[in-house]
Amino acid sequence: MTAIASSDTAPQRLLLATDLSARCDRALDRAAQLAEEWQAELTVLNVLDPAASPDQALTWASGASDEQLLHVARRQLARDLKAIKVPVNLCISRSGDAAAAIRRTAVDTQSALVITGVSRNETLGRLLLGSTVENLARTLPVPLLVVHNRVHEPYRRIVVATDFSESSRHALMAAARLFPGRELIVYHAHRSPMAELADASVNSGVCVSIVETECAAFLAATVLPEGTKLRTVVEYGAIEAALTQYVREHDIDLVVMGSHGRSGIMSLLLGSTAAKLLNWLPCDMLLVPDPRARG
Secondary structure (H helix, E strand, O other): OOOOOOOOOOOOEEEEEEOOOOOOHHHHHHHHHHHHHHOOEEEEEEEEOHHHOHHHHHHHHOOOOHHHHHHHHHHHHHHHOOOOOOOEEEEEEEOOOHHHHHHHHHHHOOOOEEEEEOOOOOHHHHHHHOOHHHHHHHHOOOOEEEEOOOOOOOOOOEEEEOOOOHHHHHHHHHHHHHOOOOOEEEEEEEOOOOOOOOOHHHHHHHHHHHHHHHHHHHHHOOOOOOOOOEEEEEEEOOHHHHHHHHHHHOOOOEEEEEOOOOOHHHHHOOOHHHHHHHHHOOOEEEEEOOHHHOO
C-alpha cells in the first residue's frame, strides 16, 4: 500500500464505532489506514448491548456480569487492533442507544471523524440502514464515514456529490482538506422539471449546459486550498441511479456529500434515498454535517 503524506490540517483524533462483527473489520482496516496516513490517534468504541448481539445475550443469560461482558469485548478489540501502528484507545460503553453513545464519545474524545461499517444483522447494521443514520448525520458535530469496501490503498478516486448549496460547498471544502493532492470529481445529477414529459429528453442537453454554468459559478465562489485538483461531471438523471452507475463504471473509492441542501442532496439524508444509496453505492460514503445546522 502506497503511503500519502499527511497535511497540516489532517484530523488528529478519529473514532471507530464497531459491533465487533466480521463486517465491521472493513471499517477497522480503513480506520487504521486513515489513522496511519494522518498520524492520528484512534479511539475504538464498542457499544455493549446484549439485547442486540446473540453471543452477548447468551453470555448475559448465563449469569455473566457487566464486567465480564466488558472484559470479553475488550479482549477481542485488543486482539483486532494489535497490528495498528498508531496510538489506540479502547472504549466500551453499555447502552441501549448506540447513536447516543457514538455522539457522546465523539464529543468526549474530540474526534474529528467517526468511522463505522455496515453490518446488516448487527447493531450497527440496523443503525446505518434505518432512521438513525439521519439522526447521526444531523446531530454529529463531525463527518461520518460509512465503510462498505475492503481496504486496498488510500482513497484516490473521490466524488463530491453537490447540489450547489452551502452544505455541499462545506462538503467539498472538507474533502479538499482531508484528501490533499488527490483529484476531486465534483458530481451533479440533474433532472429537468419537465422530465415526466415524453419529449423532455430533447431539452436535456440544454438543461445540462445550464447546470454546468451553475456548477462553474459554484466552484468560483468556493475557497479551496491552493493546488486543489477538481474535475466536474454533470449528468442527466435521478441522483440514486445516475450516481450509482457512475461510481461503478469509474471504480470510485469514496463519495462525499453534505447532510443538508436545497434539492437532490437535501433528500439524501432526509428519507429513503439515504438508505437506497447506502445499499446501492458500491463504495464508501462520507457524510459531512453543515456547521450552520449544529444545535
